[in-house]
Amino acid sequence: MSYLEAIVLGIIQGLTEFLPISSSGHLEIGKALFGNQAGAQESLFLTIALHVATALSTIVVFRKDIFDLLKGLFAFKWNESKTFSFKILLSMIPAIFVGLFLQDQIELLFSQNLVLVGAMLCLTAVILFWADKAKKTDKIVSSKNAVILGFVQAIAILPGISRSGSTIATAVLLGIDREKAARFSFLMVLPLIFGSMAKTLLDVEGISQKIEFLPLLLGFLAAFLTGVVACKWMITLVKKSQLKYFSLYCLVVGGIALAYGLL
16 A cells, blocks of 8 residues: 555545545545555455544544543442443444454455445435434433434444444434534444454454555544544534535435446
């Protein structure tokens, strides 16, 4: 992998992780355009490593929220922080199940299958357009909502389905306040990303001999820096209810990917 490819893929990840247009789908398109010849394991490792970079972006942007959560967790009484953390744990269960028992099948999805990516981007477009029409409310995420969002997050492992877009859109359709929906969506994925990275490092034998670390570092830094900007931007966009523009974008890119993959 060249330095340019690594930086471009990092920027793609940083921008698309928080915007509702599927970072994994765009990464697969980017890899295909660069003619990336990496195997399924190396390709998945790169995707997860860049997701770790954007997870760190989330920590930077939500550092106050995370600090308050941690402070509340160590208090000797049941409080709002413990309730929120419990909901995060509930939301993780479906994705943990998928990660533990369907790892081999997941790896096969990250092999630049543009037909799958295109179809899932078109599905993301429909979800975003639908959510953009939902009425604004001030409800918070309930335990039941957390479980539903967890299943949506597990399905969003498919490249082309936007994790942030699908979880935020589902939360909005469930009647949850848009800003609260975005906050929960961005925070619920953090434990899963770091867990996925650790599991991949343990499971993949000889990964250090297959990965070029300097290009990976450049991609990681590019993803982190652009991720900070995109995360802040996305929160503003969700509050202003402008998901329909991303819906149109996903439909166009999904259609192109489908056509390219089929032809």
